Amino acid sequence: MNGKPFIDWTWIGNHLDDVVEKLGQHLMLLVIPMVAGFAISFVLAILALRRPGTVGPVTLVTGLLYTIPSLAAFAVLRPIFGLSLWTAVIPLTAYTLLILYRNTVAGFRAVPPEIHEAALGMGYTARTRLLRVELPLAVPLIMAGIRLASVTTIGLVTIAAVIGADKFGGFGQFITEGQQTSFPTKIYLGGVLSVVLAFTVDALLVLVERALTPWARARAARG
Amino acid sequence: MVDTVHHAATVDFDHVSKSYDPAALKKGAPGAVQDLTLHIPAGKVCVLVGPSGCGKTTSLKMVNRLIEPTSGRILLDGVDAATRDVTELRRGIGYVIQQIGLFPHQSIGENVATVPRLLGWPRARQQARAEELLTIVGLDPAKYRDRYPAQLSGGERQRVGVARALAADPPVMLMDEPFGAVDPIVRDRLQNEFLRLQEDLAKTILFVTHDIDEAIKMGDMVVVMQTGGHVAQVGTPAEILADPASEFVARFVGADRGLKRLSLYRVASVPLGEAVTAAVGEEAIAVRVRAAEAQAREVLVLDAEERPLGWLMTGDIPGEGAIAAAHADPSSPQMDRRTTLKDALSMLLDQDVQSGIVVDRTGRLRGLLTVGSVMDWMRDERSRATADGDNTPPAPAPDPDDEA
Numbered sequence: 001m002n003g004k005p006f007i008d009w010t011w012i013g014n015h016l017d018d019v020v021e022k023l024g025q026h027l028m029l030l031v032i033p034m035v036a037g038f039a040i041s042f043v044l045a046i047l048a049l050r051r052p053g054t055v056g057p058v059t060l061v062t063g064l065l066y067t068i069p070s071l072a073a074f075a076v077l078r079p080i081f082g083l084s085l086w087t088a089v090i091p092l093t094a095y096t097l098l099i100l101y102r103n104t105v106a107g108f109r110a111v112p113p114e115i116h117e118a119a120l121g122m123g124y125t126a127r128t129r130l131l132r133v134e135l136p137l138a139v140p141l142i143m144a145g146i147r148l149a150s151v152t153t154i155g156l157v158t159i160a161a162v163i164g165a166d167k168f169g170g171f172g173q174f175i176t177e178g179q180q181t182s183f184p185t186k187i188y189l190g191g192v193l194s195v196v197l198a199f200t201v202d203a204l205l206v207l208v209e210r211a212l213t214p215w216a217r218a219r220a221a222r223g
Numbered sequence: 224m225v226d227t228v229h230h231a232a233t234v235d236f237d238h239v240s241k242s243y244d245p246a247a248l249k250k251g252a253p254g255a256v257q258d259l260t261l262h263i264p265a266g267k268v269c270v271l272v273g274p275s276g277c278g279k280t281t282s283l284k285m286v287n288r289l290i291e292p293t294s295g296r297i298l299l300d301g302v303d304a305a306t307r308d309v310t311e312l313r314r315g316i317g318y319v320i321q322q323i324g325l326f327p328h329q330s331i332g333e334n335v336a337t338v339p340r341l342l343g344w345p346r347a348r349q350q351a352r353a354e355e356l357l358t359i360v361g362l363d364p365a366k367y368r369d370r371y372p373a374q375l376s377g378g379e380r381q382r383v384g385v386a387r388a389l390a391a392d393p394p395v396m397l398m399d400e401p402f403g404a405v406d407p408i409v410r411d412r413l414q415n416e417f418l419r420l421q422e423d424l425a426k427t428i429l430f431v432t433h434d435i436d437e438a439i440k441m442g443d444m445v446v447v448m449q450t451g452g453h454v455a456q457v458g459t460p461a462e463i464l465a466d467p468a469s470e471f472v473a474r475f476v477g478a479d480r481g482l483k484r485l486s487l488y489r490v491a492s493v494p495l496g497e498a499v500t501a502a503v504g505e506e507a508i509a510v511r512v513r514a515a516e517a518q519a520r521e522v523l524v525l526d527a528e529e530r531p532l533g534w535l536m537t538g539d540i541p542g543e544g545a546i547a548a549a550h551a552d553p554s555s556p557q558m559d560r561r562t563t564l565k566d567a568l569s570m571l572l573d574q575d576v577q578s579g580i581v582v583d584r585t586g587r588l589r590g591l592l593t594v595g596s597v598m599d600w601m602r603d604e605r606s607r608a609t610a611d612g613d614n615t616p617p618a619p620a621p622d623p624d625d626e627a
Contacts, residue, residue: 006373107289112322112324114320114322114323114324115324115326115327117289117320117324118318118323118324118325119319119324119326120289120313121287121289121310121316121318121397122313122314122318122337122338122341122387122499123309123310123312123313123314123322123338123341124310124341125310128341135329136328137326137328177435213328214327214371215327215328215373218370218371218373218374
């Protein structure tokens with residue numbers, strides 16, 4: 001290796017501001033698609049409660065979207081939306097739908113029938129029942145979907161670097177640039193940071209879930 | 224105990240039917256109901272009992288309109304339930320189901336306060352009411368209020384279910400196999416607690432069960448239903464046991480209905496016999512003479528407080544000196560006036576004796592219960608129950624000691 005170290009720590013030390021900037025970008029490309037994807041999935045899941053017949057078609061469509069190779073999606077949207085945020089956000093949002101929709105529907109369906117009946121019999125209105133009974137009880141499965149979709153999206157964001165410019169890709173830009181300039185330090189830096197981000201976000205979401213479901217631990221405690 | 228004014232409503236089924244189309248039946252719709260007409264007086268427990276598919280649960284759920292009747296009307300205090308806002312109607316009817324359906328994500332206190340919360344009571348009043356009700360059903364509020372349902376036993380959860388149904392002091396309660404999911408010992412205790420509660424609350428209660436013993440125990444009136452949604456018989460538990468209206472009812476109540484009738488009545492109902500007694504410290508000679516005059520095989524030894532200590536065979540009365548406590552056979556069975564005749568006879572059989580010693584709450588002797596007196600009394604009672612078919616309640620014998 002020409003006496004050069006495999007990882008150039010000095011370079012990394014000199015580019016910390018670059019790391020912070022890419023982190024911000026990566027987080028933006030995580031949060032916007034996740035929020036949009038959850039909003040769409042949630043509305044579709046409520047529709048599924050009212051009209052169970054919609055579950056099949058919606059699952060099929062979100063499943064089809066999920067199978068589109070991300071490289072192809074970015075390449076196709078690039079000429080349409082140019083270098084606007086849409087080019088990255090639309091595919092990333094689409095990829096969250098299958099997981100988020102399926103888990104949200106499963107969460108609502110996991111509410112035991114006797115809970116429905118008790119709520120109905122005591123005079124809950126449909127709306128109050130959804131917000132106060134069904135939604136809280138669906139939280140564990142919904143959060144499982146959010147965790148999985150988040151980790152997947154963090155990985156996919158790195159591929160968005162292919163769209164070009166230095167607007168997209170977050171830590172993925174380190175990887176693409178590293179490849180183009182045969183500079184392994186950047187490739188490893190991009191890869192490792194992406195993985196660390198995924199673990200961190202997942203851990204934070206676990207904490208959020210715990211805060212939202214104190215009752216679930218009570219169940220575990222009884223054993 | 225409860226600072227609200229208790230009220231109960233009459234419930235009337237007026238030619239109520241529910242039928243299902245064949246498609247719904249294939250999906251496992253509950254039993255149909257055919258032309259049910261029934262008057263339930265305010266403050267009474269009406270038990271709907273029958274095999275599965277007889278329409279008992281359907282009948283119950285038509286009252287709070289979880290199921291809408293195909294035809295006919297259900298009147299609560301004379302008002303057609305169909306004309307009322309369904310949400311408001313349900314908030315005014317207590318509802319307890321076998322699976323309980325406590326909300327796992329809410330604390331016990333929040334669960335109990337469900338209907339008050341829906342009704343928009345102030346928070347402090349909700350909490351106070353939840354604590355009051357937990358106390359009523361025998362759960363210490365300080366201990367249980369902040370727990371979650373998953374941390375409770377089956378019996379405790381069922382108590383919370385009853386407390387939740389009572390929260391807004393509804394005039395009518397619907398209970399669908401409420402004690403069906405707990406083991407027999409807990410069920411017996413919950414039934415007894417509930418009957419005691421009902422003595423104070425006097426709600427109008429529709430109670431569904433498939434268990435004839437539970438129906439007999441819980442009901443002021445019993446409606447035996449038959450597959451297809453027909454009423455086979457309506458009557459007091461005593462009437463149904465003494466005089467089943469059809470072969471179906473006779474089979475449903477079981478061949479042991481004579482024994483079941485025994486559990487409807489308490490020792491207090493039966494005239495008690497007199498015992499030849501001997502007080503501790505009394506001269507043995509005097510006792511011997513008294514026993515001989517009465518031609519008694521045995522005398523009952525009492526202590527200074529007139530509490531029976533046990534039997535003493537006439538032949539074993541000492542020739543001289545005084546009667547001592549040690550002379551009495553301590554194994555003689557004692558029963559109080561609340562003991563059911565079924566339990567009383569069972570004690571006599573177990574102990575192989577002719578007479579049971581009946582004591583009052585303080586342990587003082589009230590008299591003797593014999594197998595013969597029970598049989599004579601039951602024969603008379605049977606002719607009373609079947610004589611004119613009137614609807615007088617079977618008088619599940621209140622405790623006479625309570626009246627004192």
